[in-house]
Amino acid sequence: MNTAPDDICVDRVHVWRxxxxxxxxxxxxxxxxxxxxxxxxxxxxxxxxxxxICGLLRPEQGSVSWRGQPISTVRSEYQAALAYASHEPALKxxxxxxxxxxxxxxxxxxxxxxxxxxxxxxxxxxxxxDLPARVLSAxxxxxxxxxxxxxxxxxxxxxxxxxxxxxxxxxxxxxxLLQSHAQGGGSALVVAHQELAMGxxxxxxxxxx
Amino acid sequence: xxxxGNQIVTGTGFWSMGGYARYVWPCFxxxxxILGWNLWSARRYRVAAQxxxxxxxxxxxxxxxxxxxxxxxxxxxxxx
Amino acid sequence: xxxxxxxxxxxxxxxxxAAALAPWFLGLAAIAIGYGVVDGLVFAPPDYQQxxxxxxxxxxxxxxxxxxxxxxxxxxxxAIALIWxxxxxxxxxxxxAPIGASFTLLALATGSLWGRPMWGTFWAWDPRLTSELILxxxxxxxxxxxxxxxxxxxxxxxxxxxxxxxxVNVPIIHFSVVWWNSLHQGATVAKFGKPTMAASMLWPLxxxxxxxxxxxxxxxxxxxxxxxxxRERQAKWVAEAxxx
Amino acid sequence: xSVGPCEAFALVxxxxxxxSFRRPDQLLQPLVFFLIVTTLFPLGLSLxxxxxxxxxxxxxxxxxxxxxxxxxxxxxxxxxxxxxxxxLALCGQGLTVIVVAxxxxxxxxxxxxxxLVSPVVGTALGIPGSVFATMMLSLGLGTLTLSWLGxxxxxxxxxxxxxxxxxxxxxLPLAMPLLIFGxxxxxxxxxxxxAAGALYFLAALCVFTCTLAPFAATAALHITLE
Numbered sequence: 001m002n003t004a005p006d007d008i009c010v011d012r013v014h015v016w017r018x019x020x021x022x023x024x025x026x027x028x029x030x031x032x033x034x035x036x037x038x039x040x041x042x043x044x045x046x047x048x049x050x051x052x053i054c055g056l057l058r059p060e061q062g063s064v065s066w067r068g069q070p071i072s073t074v075r076s077e078y079q080a081a082l083a084y085a086s087h088e089p090a091l092k093x094x095x096x097x098x099x100x101x102x103x104x105x106x107x108x109x110x111x112x113x114x115x116x117x118x119x120x121x122x123x124x125x126x127x128x129x130d131l132p133a134r135v136l137s138a139x140x141x142x143x144x145x146x147x148x149x150x151x152x153x154x155x156x157x158x159x160x161x162x163x164x165x166x167x168x169x170x171x172x173x174x175x176x177l178l179q180s181h182a183q184g185g186g187s188a189l190v191v192a193h194q195e196l197a198m199g200x201x202x203x204x205x206x207x208x209x
Numbered sequence: 210x211x212x213x214g215n216q217i218v219t220g221t222g223f224w225s226m227g228g229y230a231r232y233v234w235p236c237f238x239x240x241x242x243i244l245g246w247n248l249w250s251a252r253r254y255r256v257a258a259q260x261x262x263x264x265x266x267x268x269x270x271x272x273x274x275x276x277x278x279x280x281x282x283x284x285x286x287x288x289x
Numbered sequence: 290x291x292x293x294x295x296x297x298x299x300x301x302x303x304x305x306x307a308a309a310l311a312p313w314f315l316g317l318a319a320i321a322i323g324y325g326v327v328d329g330l331v332f333a334p335p336d337y338q339q340x341x342x343x344x345x346x347x348x349x350x351x352x353x354x355x356x357x358x359x360x361x362x363x364x365x366x367x368a369i370a371l372i373w374x375x376x377x378x379x380x381x382x383x384x385x386a387p388i389g390a391s392f393t394l395l396a397l398a399t400g401s402l403w404g405r406p407m408w409g410t411f412w413a414w415d416p417r418l419t420s421e422l423i424l425x426x427x428x429x430x431x432x433x434x435x436x437x438x439x440x441x442x443x444x445x446x447x448x449x450x451x452x453x454x455x456x457v458n459v460p461i462i463h464f465s466v467v468w469w470n471s472l473h474q475g476a477t478v479a480k481f482g483k484p485t486m487a488a489s490m491l492w493p494l495x496x497x498x499x500x501x502x503x504x505x506x507x508x509x510x511x512x513x514x515x516x517x518x519x520r521e522r523q524a525k526w527v528a529e530a531x532x533x
Numbered sequence: 534x535s536v537g538p539c540e541a542f543a544l545v546x547x548x549x550x551x552x553s554f555r556r557p558d559q560l561l562q563p564l565v566f567f568l569i570v571t572t573l574f575p576l577g578l579s580l581x582x583x584x585x586x587x588x589x590x591x592x593x594x595x596x597x598x599x600x601x602x603x604x605x606x607x608x609x610x611x612x613x614x615x616x617x618x619x620x621l622a623l624c625g626q627g628l629t630v631i632v633v634a635x636x637x638x639x640x641x642x643x644x645x646x647x648x649l650v651s652p653v654v655g656t657a658l659g660i661p662g663s664v665f666a667t668m669m670l671s672l673g674l675g676t677l678t679l680s681w682l683g684x685x686x687x688x689x690x691x692x693x694x695x696x697x698x699x700x701x702x703x704x705l706p707l708a709m710p711l712l713i714f715g716x717x718x719x720x721x722x723x724x725x726x727x728a729a730g731a732l733y734f735l736a737a738l739c740v741f742t743c744t745l746a747p748f749a750a751t752a753a754l755h756i757t758l759e
Contacts (some may be wrong), residue, residue, distance in 0.1 A: 080625035094555040103548040135587035208689035227341035235293035236399040240348040241421035243395040426706040465710035
């Protein structure tokens, strides 16, 4: 076995949705500083795989372990170390962008409004920090969700279709954020059905029907 | 067999249930219905399940799906 | 000692045992119920107070006991399924719910038919019958929750949790209904108790109760085979099981 | 410097209250429903206060039960629909703290509001002022217990389309002891008998539910979140 235990080790995971055998024996290992792109046509279980990895969904067979231990035994430590962004931006329409961040990140670590504004600044939506989320455009909402992932300072990012609704500038921004996250020793698992301009330093996991 | 009711002697009195026939016989009839319904619906449920299972097995025969996932070895492009 | 417990977890074993046991349960149930009905209707002496109306007890009390027994066994199966993640527990719970509900209905019907001569009306909010009615609502709640989910595995787990929450509340509900009844009605109305039982009256009651329990076992085994098949459609053992 | 459970509890309660007060009309709807239901009964029965007084505790409690049920549906549904429930589940605090905080905040906004409005409804139904203390105490305990039973029901039905009918079907049978002891307490207080017995039973029921329901509601959410 390699020296440092992997961040994430997915071992032959099987999941059924009613009669459909959605995930048939998926295996994946990911160490610090690595990026993985999970791709494949719609309905092949990309989101299901992500939900299994982040512990929301318990697989019928197979296991997911974090630094050598099954995630069910180290649940709170594991969840503290991950930031999950689902394909909806998951913002409360009635709360402002800043409030959304404060209530989401504040549950994970003590964070000052200044820090939150800085992460909104980083994703280019500092202007709408005090606007209710329902008035923001889909792209702006996606950027606020990105700011939330940034503000969590989590070593492991699990992003579900993070590039949807993003314009060219947004895509470039997210790509650079992913690269600097990887250089900083963090790891990320990105689900996206389209091609990513990430060049060679992103491994690929192809899910077929 | 205990004191033994006196209906056996009068025979016809048996069906009148001491004047309460209107309540006793419907109860036993209803009990019979419930017992019957349980048996009938259990059998029907099992047969339907077997049918569905048979049909699913035939469907499974036709499209022997290949394994869906190709795992890329870790060393491909990843940092050490 | 634990081997039989783990064997219970394997679907083919459960399917096979259920298929084997069902006829035995049914035969024994037929004997017990047959004896109970004949003895109860013909040979047992009439009650000095209620006359022959008391013979309804031979159907009402066993079905009331069975309705509660079926709910508790559903809850136990649900607990086993949730705690040890044994899918067969969900199959047993799913199979026993409709049986219990049907016998709750029987208990309510026979109870109100028995009440008619005694109270002059079909329904007088007797504490036992009211608890039985609420038990019926609990059954309906569990069954409709189970069928409300498209994914049967999730429906099983949700219904299992509700069955556990329900079984914890059954004694509370019964106690509060009795307290409520004594508060408003007082003890003047003849309590809906079993009349003092001579031995010759008691035997048919016990054999009917045993007969109903065995009948529950038989129908449970039959329904269980259907439930197991529904949950194991992809498994390989299903092929031979259906041919036999 | 991770966040402790109490801090997380306070944060989630603040979040829920802020969200509720951002939409005050949704806060008033259950209260108006409570008033409407209680005005139905005198119209349906009679306007003599003497007759109404006998029915008053039952009417008050049934109306309180139904209007609390009305608002239970939104306990988890809005968060589940926009995906924030998953974020809350994954924030490392464990779902139980989140469920306790959300249910407590929900009770503050609905149950407590009912208790504060109940004297108005009580006088309308002929309940003497001297009884208000017992009535409000029993309603307070009752609505808190109901919020917890409702949390289990809401957790089980959050993913379903027509979930709120099923929610009532699940919660009401479990809430019947509540209704018995709650209405019983007010009824005995009106007739001058000491309502201590019923209140003790109600308090016992409340403590029992408040200690066990959080774990059941968390398990329910885990089932439907998967």
